[in-house]
Amino acid sequence: MTFDAIGIAGTSLTVHRKWLDAIADNLANANTAAPTSGPAFRARYIEAQAGPGTSGVYVAGVREGDAAGRLVFEPDNPLADAEGYVRYPDIDLSEQMGSLIMAQRGYQANAQVVDRARTMYESALQIGRSS
Amino acid sequence: MLDSVTSAALTSALDGLSRRQRAIADNIANVNTPGYHAQRVQFEEALAASVQDGDGRATATTSLSAEPTRTNGNNVNLDTETMSNIDTVLRFQFATQALNAQFTGLRSALRTS
Numbered sequence: 001m002t003f004d005a006i007g008i009a010g011t012s013l014t015v016h017r018k019w020l021d022a023i024a025d026n027l028a029n030a031n032t033a034a035p036t037s038g039p040a041f042r043a044r045y046i047e048a049q050a051g052p053g054t055s056g057v058y059v060a061g062v063r064e065g066d067a068a069g070r071l072v073f074e075p076d077n078p079l080a081d082a083e084g085y086v087r088y089p090d091i092d093l094s095e096q097m098g099s100l101i102m103a104q105r106g107y108q109a110n111a112q113v114v115d116r117a118r119t120m121y122e123s124a125l126q127i128g129r130s131s
Numbered sequence: 132m133l134d135s136v137t138s139a140a141l142t143s144a145l146d147g148l149s150r151r152q153r154a155i156a157d158n159i160a161n162v163n164t165p166g167y168h169a170q171r172v173q174f175e176e177a178l179a180a181s182v183q184d185g186d187g188r189a190t191a192t193t194s195l196s197a198e199p200t201r202t203n204g205n206n207v208n209l210d211t212e213t214m215s216n217i218d219t220v221l222r223f224q225f226a227t228q229a230l231n232a233q234f235t236g237l238r239s240a241l242r243t244s
Contacts, residue, residue, distance in 0.1 A: 004149075005156035012160030019163075048164045054157040057164050106163045109209055113159050116220050120152060123224040124145070128234055 004054070005117035009110045011056030016107040018059055019046045023100045026065075026091055033072075033086040035079045040069025041089040043096075066090050139187030140178060141230045147174030147191040148223045154193060155216045158207050166204035169196035169212070 022044040029041040043065030048057050068090075075084030151172040161167040174191035181189040200206040 004153045008153065008156040008160050012162075015160075016163070048161075050157075050161045050164050050167045054153050054170065056157060056160045102163055105209075109159050109162060109213070112213070113156050113216060116216050117152060117156060120149075120220045120223045123220075123227045124149075127227055127230055129231070 003117070003121055005120070006114050008054060008056040009113040009117065011051070011058060012110040013107060013114075015046070015048050015057050015059055016103050016110065019048075019099070019103040020107065022046050022062070023096055023103060026096050027093070027100075029089060030091045030093060030096070031088070033074070033077060033079050033088055034069070036071065036081045036085050036087050038087070039067035040087040042067050043089060043091050135233075136182060136185060136187035138230070138233055140182050140189075141226050141233065143174065143178055143181070143187065143189045144226045145223065145230070147172065147178065147189070148219050148226065150174075150191045150193070152216070152219050152223070155212050155219060158212050159209065159216070161205070162207045162209055162212075164205060167207065168200075168205075169198070169207045170194070171196055 026043040029043075032041045034040050045063040045065070046059055047061045047063055049060035050057055069087045070090050071085045072088050073084055074080055074086050077086045079086050151174075154170040154172045158169045171194050172191050173194070174189055177192070178187075178189040181187055196206055198206045198208070
């Protein structure tokens with residue numbers, strides 16, 4: 001209650017960090033092949049939701065990408081099935097890179113809010129102090 | 132002098148500004164949240180009217196921004212919010228200093244008897 005703005009920005013730092021983690025994981029696994037008998041790597045998408053009143057933001061859930069992925073003909077791949085196919089995740093690299101920039105900028109914006117809120121509360125602590 | 136119009140007005144201003152700061156923090160926290168509408172805190176007009184009436188107390192009101200939304204239903208403008216954030220911090224510091232000056236005057240009045 002007392003130092004609200006810092007806590008509110010803090011909730012958003014958490015959400016953006018989780019988003020960045022998910023994107024990093026998605027990008028790292030963009031070329032992870034899997035045998036056609038199993039599911040492809042499933043990309044994770046963070047779903048953010050505003051808290052009630054002015055209570056910041058939280059992660060409402062995680063949506064997962066398509067387990068079917070896309071089939072690629074790679075007969076030399078040790079994971080290939082009898083017809084020579086492997087399963088790759090269906091991850092849109094440009095979409096992930098776009099989200100990466102949004103998550104990064106969102107994180108930075110909230111880190112600055114923490115800094116400015118601190119300045120404000122420091123000034124509030126000076127009230128009534130004789131100079 | 133303790134509950135003068137000036138003191139009451141400065142306290143109301145600090146209250147309104149800290150509410151605005153909280154709203155801005157919430158707006159920036161939700162800059163990427165789909166469907167979120169920015170909040171606006173107003174108190175200046177109410178405070179000016181209250182000072183005019185010789186009271187100095189005013190409560191802040193919160194409303195939702197009617198600006199057009201982006202494709203994800205969000206209408207937070209990071210540039211506006213950042214400017215408003217800096218503006219609010221400076222105004223808050225200004226009000227704090229004014230209130231301190233008020234208290235300093237009061238303190239010296241108590242000493243000179």
